[in-house]
Amino acid sequence: MNMPSKSYPVTDSSAERLPETKDPALKLRARKTLLWFKQPGALLSLPALFIFVAGFIGPLGLVVIYSFMPERSFAFNQLPTLENFVTIFQEGYYISYAWSVWLALLSTLILIVICWPVAYGLSRIFRRSMILTLLLVLPLFVSENVRLFGWVLTLLNHGILDGTTRTLFGWELPDMLYNAPVTVLGMVYVYLPFMLFPMSLGISMVPDSCREAAFDMGATRWQVFKEVELPLAMPGIMIGCLLSFVLVLGSISEAKILGGQSIIMISHDIETAFTYAQNWPLGSALSTLLILLTAVLVIGLLSRLNLDNLLSRK
Amino acid sequence: MSATETAFRNRKSEKAIRIWTIVILLFIYLPMVAVFIASFSKLRFFMFPVKAWSLDWYASVFSSIEIRDYLGTSLLIAGVVTIVSVVLAIAGALAFARYEWKGRSLYQKLILLPIFFPQAVLGLAILLWSSALDISPGWQLAVFAHLVWIIPIVTLVISIQVYGFDPSVEEAAYDLGASRWQVFTEVTLPILWPGIFSGALFAFLLSWGNFPLSTFTTGAEQTVPVWLYAKMVAGYSPQVPALGSLTTLMAGLVLFGGYWLGRRKAKK
Numbered sequence: 416m417n418m419p420s421k422s423y424p425v426t427d428s429s430a431e432r433l434p435e436t437k438d439p440a441l442k443l444r445a446r447k448t449l450l451w452f453k454q455p456g457a458l459l460s461l462p463a464l465f466i467f468v469a470g471f472i473g474p475l476g477l478v479v480i481y482s483f484m485p486e487r488s489f490a491f492n493q494l495p496t497l498e499n500f501v502t503i504f505q506e507g508y509y510i511s512y513a514w515s516v517w518l519a520l521l522s523t524l525i526l527i528v529i530c531w532p533v534a535y536g537l538s539r540i541f542r543r544s545m546i547l548t549l550l551l552v553l554p555l556f557v558s559e560n561v562r563l564f565g566w567v568l569t570l571l572n573h574g575i576l577d578g579t580t581r582t583l584f585g586w587e588l589p590d591m592l593y594n595a596p597v598t599v600l601g602m603v604y605v606y607l608p609f610m611l612f613p614m615s616l617g618i619s620m621v622p623d624s625c626r627e628a629a630f631d632m633g634a635t636r637w638q639v640f641k642e643v644e645l646p647l648a649m650p651g652i653m654i655g656c657l658l659s660f661v662l663v664l665g666s667i668s669e670a671k672i673l674g675g676q677s678i679i680m681i682s683h684d685i686e687t688a689f690t691y692a693q694n695w696p697l698g699s700a701l702s703t704l705l706i707l708l709t710a711v712l713v714i715g716l717l718s719r720l721n722l723d724n725l726l727s728r729k
Numbered sequence: 730m731s732a733t734e735t736a737f738r739n740r741k742s743e744k745a746i747r748i749w750t751i752v753i754l755l756f757i758y759l760p761m762v763a764v765f766i767a768s769f770s771k772l773r774f775f776m777f778p779v780k781a782w783s784l785d786w787y788a789s790v791f792s793s794i795e796i797r798d799y800l801g802t803s804l805l806i807a808g809v810v811t812i813v814s815v816v817l818a819i820a821g822a823l824a825f826a827r828y829e830w831k832g833r834s835l836y837q838k839l840i841l842l843p844i845f846f847p848q849a850v851l852g853l854a855i856l857l858w859s860s861a862l863d864i865s866p867g868w869q870l871a872v873f874a875h876l877v878w879i880i881p882i883v884t885l886v887i888s889i890q891v892y893g894f895d896p897s898v899e900e901a902a903y904d905l906g907a908s909r910w911q912v913f914t915e916v917t918l919p920i921l922w923p924g925i926f927s928g929a930l931f932a933f934l935l936s937w938g939n940f941p942l943s944t945f946t947t948g949a950e951q952t953v954p955v956w957l958y959a960k961m962v963a964g965y966s967p968q969v970p971a972l973g974s975l976t977t978l979m980a981g982l983v984l985f986g987g988y989w990l991g992r993r994k995a996k997k
Contacts, residue, residue, distance in 0.1 A: 456828030460836050463821035463880055470877030471843050474851070474858035481857065491861065533753050536746040547750070549988055554757055556934035556980040558954035561973040564961055565760025568767050568775055568970070575763050578777030607757070636742075657845060665847015667941065672961060682849045689853050699857070702850050713845040717838045726826070726885070727892035 475706055481699035488696060499700035508684055508701060515681040518595075519663040522602040526610040526659050527652070529603070534611055538619035551611060559605045563672040566601060567592060593675030601669035606662050610655040616725070617651015618644065650725050657716050661709050681705060761977060768970035775970070786971035796956070796972060803952040806868050806943075807936040810875045814883045814932045815925060821880065822887035822924070823917075827894065844881050851878065852945035859946075866948030874942040879935055883928040890924025923991065930987045934980055 451457055483495035486502070503509065533551075541547050554562060569575040570591040580586040591597060621644050629639045645652075667682040676683075681701065688698030771781035790796055824830070825837055843851065855874045856866065864870060898920065902912045918925070940954040947955060953976055960966050 451831060454828070454830040456824045456830030456833055458824075459820040459828070460824035460830075460832075460840075461820075462817045463824070463840055463884060464836065466817065466876055466880055467840060467843070470855060470873060471846075471851070474854035477858050477861055478854045529753065532746045532749045536750050540743055540746055541750075545988065549984060550754060551757070553981055553984055554761070556938045556984060557761065557977045558938040558940045558957065558973075560940055560954055560958045560961060561764060561977060562760050564957075564969065564973065565762075565764040568763040568777075569760050571775070573776045575759075575766070575777050582778055604756070604760070607753075661845050662847060665850050667849045668958070682847060685850060685853060689857070695857065698853070702854065705847070705850060709846060713842065714838075717841065717845075722837045722841075723826075723892075726889055 478699045478702045479706065481696055482703040484696040484699075486696055487694050499696050500704075502697060503700060503704070508681075511679045511681045511684050512704070514678050515664050518599060518602060518678070518680075519660045522599055522606065522663045523610075523656050523659045525599070525603050526607060527614075527656065530607065530610045530614055530655070534614035534618055537611075537615040551608060555608050559668050560672065562605065563601050563668055566597075566604065566673055570597065592673065594677050595674070598670050598674035598678050601673040602663045602666060605666070605669060606659045609658040609662060613651045613655035613658065614648070615651070617648035617653075617655070620651065620725070621647040650720055653716055654720075654725075657712060661712065664709070665705060764970045764973045764977070768974040770967075770970075773967055774965075786967045787975075790968050790971045790975065793968070796953075796968070799951055799953045799956045802868055802947070802950050803937060803954075806871050806875065806947075806952060807933050809872050810879055810936040811929050811932040813872070814876055814880045815929050817876075817880055818883035818887050818928055818932075819918075819921070819925060821884040822891050822921075825884055826888040826891035827896065840884060841881050843878050844885075848878060848939075848941035849945075852942040855942075856945045866946050868947060868950045870948070871943050871946040871950075871952070874946040875936045875939060878939075878942060879932050882935065883932050886928040886931055887921060887924040890921050894920055923995065926987070926991050930984065934983060937983075938976070938980060 477491070480491050482499055483497070484491055484493055484499075485496050486498060537544075537547070537551075567574075571577065572588075572590065573581075576591070577588045580588055625643055625647065626639060629643045634642065665682050667680060667686065670676065670678050670680045670683065682705075685698050685701045685705070688694045688701060692698075766777070766779060767775045768786060769782050769784070770776070770779045771783035771785065772779075821840065824833070825840070852874060855870070855877070859866065859870055894917075899912055899916055902916045907915070938954060939952075940958060943952045944955050944958065951959075953972065957969055957973060957976075960969050
């Protein structure tokens, strides 16, 4: 490998330029920091890390601080209190949490089942057919509102489906909009690519030779799936599950546009607290719980993955 | 099981997978086609089958100065986001996949975190953060919010290209006496070009269609998706399907056109 020592001769001159300190331990640490910055990779990572800290850690950190401020205050330098978290449990906000978690689980399960054959086909049968991939990617670039609105037009009374059955068979379909199942449909629809592509990445990590060897040794189709394909494709599947779960958990448009508020998602409560209710600390406390749940899941999974292996396949 | 029997069963399951993939494609495109059909319907409120067709709603979209402003804002945000995110992501991807350095493994995971976070909540948090820093919402704040989410994605896209990159090519150029800048512009960038191009496409299109981040950060300078949402929930206008179809078409054109351009360049 090309190591930094070649293009960046590491000399003692860097240490000499440091301000004089008497403490040798401190001097050593300062020198180590300087050396760290001399690595090309470290330097190149700084701009992206800056945006990450200023636009992700900063805002979320502030939200966590706000969650301990007294109700309806707009300053974050008051005495911390836990009253917002008490409010969450007393005023039934946990119901929206339960709904969000339940729908996230349900959508993720449905997505696993419906995406597996397509993901399998993408990496094994269609052999990365570019047109198919582009067709599957395109919805990501159309605002989810427009696509959900398309479902409204489809499922509406006298909409695409109802209109078709009326003219063809004279059947009137029951009301299909504004309930829990259609909300799940919207979630499955919007987050499908987030399951599909990581899953297909995972399946493409299963070498053909492994699969063939298992068949040669007399394994059945089911055994190959369970013992070979599933375990080897697991990292991709887990990323897909995590992405869909977390994104559905924090979703907002599906329940509003398709669900017609028949289900209140936690993000809706958060938005209401911040905007209409002007209760920033409560909104922050609700967000803090969401941040906590997401962080546990995401850090738990990411720390187990080797991203180099996952992404460097050819 | 005999070999022919296995082959036969494979063919059968292959067929099932093909059929299922078509079903999923229909599922994905049905609502988008519905918007398209509705945009040509003359009635103010959509009814199917469509009895009278018209292009009036397109005409009113094109003549609306208000909508032209939203399109301008959307394009401005997407353009700035594309340029900034690609530049930062090239550096970010080299750090991600090219160099061995202390802290790389941690960096790889940190940088991806914004992808794994609900955008609406992130948008609200950035709004809170900006008001604490006394920055008012506007297109600049929207650009910043988009960057937080899009830089990780573009970094990932370019990284995949970087993984396939052979560092010895750079070394050879150094040995031949090339300067650092020459190596970067004449060796590294051309090799990474396909990844950079796809990254730029992703950045532009994701910013163009974004709603959850824009809705909380644009303030008065609305983008097209934000305006569409406002019209969907209150004060419906038949311009919604027309403008929705136009943005969908534009995304499709950019995506397929970009792919076509990229392939033509690769062939040369």
